[in-house]
Amino acid sequence: MTGLDARDIEEAAARLEPVATRTPALTALSLDQAAGWPVVCKAENLQRTGSFKFRGAYHHAASLTARERANGLIGASSGNHAQALALAGRLLEVPATVVIPDDAPVPKLEGVRALGGKVVTYRRGIDDRDGLVAERADREGLAVVPSANSRRIMAGAGTAALELLADHPEIETLVVPVGGGGLAAGSAVIAKHVSPGIRVYGVEPEGGADTLLSLRCGQRIALPEPPVTIADGLGHSCPAPLTWAVNSRLLDGVVTVTDRDITAAMAFAFRHLKLVVEPSGACALAAILSGLVPHESGTIGVVISGGGVDLPTFHRLITATPQRKEPARA
Numbered sequence: 001m002t003g004l005d006a007r008d009i010e011e012a013a014a015r016l017e018p019v020a021t022r023t024p025a026l027t028a029l030s031l032d033q034a035a036g037w038p039v040v041c042k043a044e045n046l047q048r049t050g051s052f053k054f055r056g057a058y059h060h061a062a063s064l065t066a067r068e069r070a071n072g073l074i075g076a077s078s079g080n081h082a083q084a085l086a087l088a089g090r091l092l093e094v095p096a097t098v099v100i101p102d103d104a105p106v107p108k109l110e111g112v113r114a115l116g117g118k119v120v121t122y123r124r125g126i127d128d129r130d131g132l133v134a135e136r137a138d139r140e141g142l143a144v145v146p147s148a149n150s151r152r153i154m155a156g157a158g159t160a161a162l163e164l165l166a167d168h169p170e171i172e173t174l175v176v177p178v179g180g181g182g183l184a185a186g187s188a189v190i191a192k193h194v195s196p197g198i199r200v201y202g203v204e205p206e207g208g209a210d211t212l213l214s215l216r217c218g219q220r221i222a223l224p225e226p227p228v229t230i231a232d233g234l235g236h237s238c239p240a241p242l243t244w245a246v247n248s249r250l251l252d253g254v255v256t257v258t259d260r261d262i263t264a265a266m267a268f269a270f271r272h273l274k275l276v277v278e279p280s281g282a283c284a285l286a287a288i289l290s291g292l293v294p295h296e297s298g299t300i301g302v303v304i305s306g307g308g309v310d311l312p313t314f315h316r317l318i319t320a321t322p323q324r325k326e327p328a329r330a
Contacts, residue, residue, distance in 0.1 A: 004246055006193035008155035009186055012059045013162055019091060020055055021047050023160070025167045030272045035288050038299040040171060041269075042164040045277050045307030049083040049111065051233075052160050052305050053147070056182055057084035059156030060145050061092055069094050071141040076100070076129045078232050079108030080280075080306050081147040086117030088145070097142060099133050105232070105278075107310045125226050148180025149240035158186020164301050165194050172298030177283040177305050178202035178211050178254060179234035181243030187303065188250035201294070202247065202254040203287040205229035205262065205279075211239050211247060212254040220244050230259045230317065233280030233306065255293055261286040267318040269304065276314060281306035 026041045044052040061073055072095035075085045082098035089096030098112055102121040112119055120136070122129050137144050146153055160183070165171060174191050178184045181202075188200045204212055208227030214220050220239050227235035239247070257265075262279045265286035269275040277285070284302045287293050293300070309317075 003151050003242060004154050004185065004189050006190055008151060009158040009162055009190045012055070012152070012155040013159045015059055015062055016055055016156065016159055019048075019058060020159070022163055023047050025164055026273050026275075028272050031268075034268065035300065036291070037295060039288060039302060040164065040168045040299060041273060041285065041302045041304050042160055043273075043275060044160055044303060044305050045275060045281050049080070049087050049115075050307045051080040051084065051281065052157055052183055052303070053080040053084035054087060055159050056150070056153035056156035057081060057145055058088040058091065060150055060152035061085070061088040061143070063152050064143055069143045072096060072143070073145050074099070074133055074137050074142040075145040075147060076133050077147050078235065079104045080233055080308055082117065083108060083111040083115065083308070085145055086112045086115035090116050097136065099129055099136075105308060105310055105313065108308050111308070148182035149242045150182075151242065154182045154186040154189075154243060154246065156186070157183040158190045160303055161187035162190045162194070164303070165191060168299065168301060169195065170299045171195070171301035172198060173293065173295045174198055174200045174301045175284045175287060175293055176200070176202060176303045177234055177280060178204050178247070179236050179280065181211060181239055181247050183303065183305060184251060185243045185246035189246060192250055199252040199294075200250065201287070202251050203283045204254060204256050205231040205234050205283060206256045206258050208235045209254070209256045210236050211244075212256060214239050214244065215248060215251075215254055229279075231262060231280040231283055233278070234283060253294065255287050257283055257286040257290060257292065261290045263317045263320060265289055266314070270318060275304065276307050276309065277304055278306050278309040279317065
């Protein structure tokens with residue numbers, strides 16, 4: 001029993017329709033040539049607050065009763081969920097507090113504050129993030145909005161795949177990044193419902209492959225060392241219980257990408273799709289460009305999950321790695 005089904009995602013889509021951006025599905029001949037197959041990219045870096053996270057955060061918060069959210073919302077995040085929660089609070093006219101690592105990218109911190117969110121920082125790998133959230137929620141009567149471990153979050157995240165498959169029903173393989181696992185879980189549920197024969201693959205950075213390790217062991221396993229990856233949004237140490245219950249059953253596999261794969265994909269997206277993509281957001285595309293995802297025929301769908309990266313970091317990352325010879329842009 002996963003606790004999540006297609007009706008949850010369809011209901012989330014109805015709630016999100018007035019407030020979320022229906023992001024474009026992008027194609028390019030140069031991408032098809034590089035991948036060896038037709039590829040369609042769902043550009044969630046163009047979603048409100050710059051990532052798919054707005055879908056889940058708003059859906060979860062809006063699903064609460066007025067009394068439950070009256071004192072405000074609180075959640076923890078490496079950055080994207082924080083901005084999404086801040087905007088959800090603003091739209092629902094309740095205060096939002098986000099617990100965010102003190103080394104989070106500056107644009108993400110600034111984005112939270114610009115949206116009226118209250119920022120509480122913690123030291124990554126030292127402080128008990130979830131403990132800070134629970135303590136403040138209890139003391140101030142705040143409603144906790146998880147970044148992934150929630151049926152409502154998974155349902156909201158899955159609406160990106162629902163839109164992509166509605167626009168491109170010919171997709172035979174769907175590829176999504178895996179961090180907390182909410183996007184992968186929601187995507188897998190709706191994809192298998194809409195197109196039963198579709199294959200869904202998750203992608204993790206090599207330095208934070210907790211879901212792959214857990215799949216190999218047949219149970220949730222924590223990484224022996226803290227994640228080390230440029231894809232900060234995917235740097236989780238152990239799959240969340242609710243997302244694991246879905247992903248362990250429905251994902252057809254998980255592959256990993258290196259930091260070099262990721263930066264090459266960021267550069268490719270900029271040159272050929274005219275997109276600014278953060279490292280976490282580029283992981284699924286990286287797996288396709290590196291030929292890591294099993295695929296036998298038809299179109300591949302890729303979720304580009306976010307674009308939260310500042311200009312100096314983006315420039316440094318896309319110019320630091322020697323680029324492969326690429327096809328002419330078309």
